[in-house]
Amino acid sequence: MKVCIIGSGNVATHLAKALWEAGHIITQVYSRTLSNAQLLADETDSTAIDRLDDINLFADVYIISVKDEVIFSIAEKLSLPGKMIVHTSGTVPVEVLGHSSEQYGVFYPLQTFSKNQSVSFVDIPVFLESNTEDAMNILKSLASISDQVYEADSEERKKVHLAAVLVNNFSNHLYHLADDFLRKNNIPFHILKPLIEETTRKVMDRTPAEAQTGPARRGDESTINAHLELLKNDPELYEIYKVLTKSIRNHS
Numbered sequence: 695m696k697v698c699i700i701g702s703g704n705v706a707t708h709l710a711k712a713l714w715e716a717g718h719i720i721t722q723v724y725s726r727t728l729s730n731a732q733l734l735a736d737e738t739d740s741t742a743i744d745r746l747d748d749i750n751l752f753a754d755v756y757i758i759s760v761k762d763e764v765i766f767s768i769a770e771k772l773s774l775p776g777k778m779i780v781h782t783s784g785t786v787p788v789e790v791l792g793h794s795s796e797q798y799g800v801f802y803p804l805q806t807f808s809k810n811q812s813v814s815f816v817d818i819p820v821f822l823e824s825n826t827e828d829a830m831n832i833l834k835s836l837a838s839i840s841d842q843v844y845e846a847d848s849e850e851r852k853k854v855h856l857a858a859v860l861v862n863n864f865s866n867h868l869y870h871l872a873d874d875f876l877r878k879n880n881i882p883f884h885i886l887k888p889l890i891e892e893t894t895r896k897v898m899d900r901t902p903a904e905a906q907t908g909p910a911r912r913g914d915e916s917t918i919n920a921h922l923e924l925l926k927n928d929p930e931l932y933e934i935y936k937v938l939t940k941s942i943r944n945h946s
C-alpha cells in the first residue's frame with residue numbers, strides 16, 4: 695500500500711520504517727519541523743514536507759502519529775475523500791478522525807518506542823479499530839508486520855493503555871526515583887539492574903500477585919518504619935512509599 699506518515703516522532707519513525715521494510719511505499723513524511731521529516735523520509739525513500747497543505751492524495755492510507763493533543767487539530771485540517779485515515783494513540787477516540795474521511799481507524803502498537811532504540815514489530819501487540827469492515831481489512835493488511843493483532847474499540851483500548859501506563863511509565867518512574875535516591879547517597883544505579891531483570895522475568899511465568907515480595911508483602915513493620923525514617927526529609931518519596939506499601943498490603 696501507499697502510506698503517508700504525519701509525524702516524525704518515536705512511533706512514526708518505527709512504524710514508517712517497519713511498513714517500508716515490509717514493502718509498503720511511504721509517499722510523504724510530514725512534520726512541522728522539516729529536518730525531522732527529512733531524517734525519516736531519507737530512511738524510507740520518501741519525500742519530506744512541513745506544510746499540511748502539501749499533503750497529496752497519492753497515498754491509500756494517512757497515518758497521524760503526533761502528540762495526542764494535536765491529533766484532532768491536524769485531522770480537521772485534512773480532507774481525504776476515498777482515503778483511509780488512522781491515528782496511533784492508546785486513548786484518543788477513533789471518531790476524532792471522522793471529519794477527514796469516510797474511512798478511519800486506529801493502529802495502536804502496545805510497546806514503548808524511542809527513536810534510537812530498535813524494536814521488532816513482529817513481537818508487538820497491535821490494537822485495531824475502524825468504522826467500516828473495508829477499513830478494518832486495510833488496517834489488518836498494515837498490521838501483518840505484527841504476529842499479535844487484536845480488534846478493540848476505543849473504550850477497551852483506553853483500558854489497555856491505562857494498564858500500559860501502570861507497568862511501563864510508572865515502573866520506569868520508580869526506577870528514576872531510585873536512581874535519584876541512590877545518586878544522593880553516592881551509590882550507582884547499575885547495582886539494581888539484575889534485580890530489575892529478575893523482577894521482569896518472574897512475571898513471565900507467574901501472576902504479578904504470586905511474584906510480589908518485600909516488606910509490605912511480608913508485613914515487616916520495623917523495616918517499613920526504618921525506610922520511612924530514611925525518607926523523612928523527602929516528602930514526595932515518603933508519600934509514594936506509603937501509598938504503594940498500603941496498596942501492596944491491601945492486595946496481599
Ligand SMILES: NC(=O)c1ccc[n+]([C@@H]2O[C@H](COP(=O)([O-])OP(=O)(O)OC[C@H]3O[C@@H](n4cnc5c(N)ncnc54)[C@H](OP(=O)(O)O)[C@@H]3O)[C@@H](O)[C@H]2O)c1
Pocket residue numbers: 701702703704705706725726727730759760761762764782783784785802803804805806807808
Ligand atoms: N511513544 C510510545 O511509546 C507510544 C506507544 C504507542 C502509541 N503512542 C502514540 O503515538 C503517538 C505519537 O507518540 P510519540 O511518542 O511518537 O510522540 P513524539 O515522539 O513525542 O512525537 C510527537 C510528534 O508530534 C509532533 N507534534 C507535537 N506537537 C505538535 C504540534 N503542535 N503540531 C504539529 N505536530 C506536533 C512532533 O513534531 P516535531 O517533530 O516537530 O516536534 C512529533 O512529530 C501518540 O498518539 C502516542 O499516544 C506512543
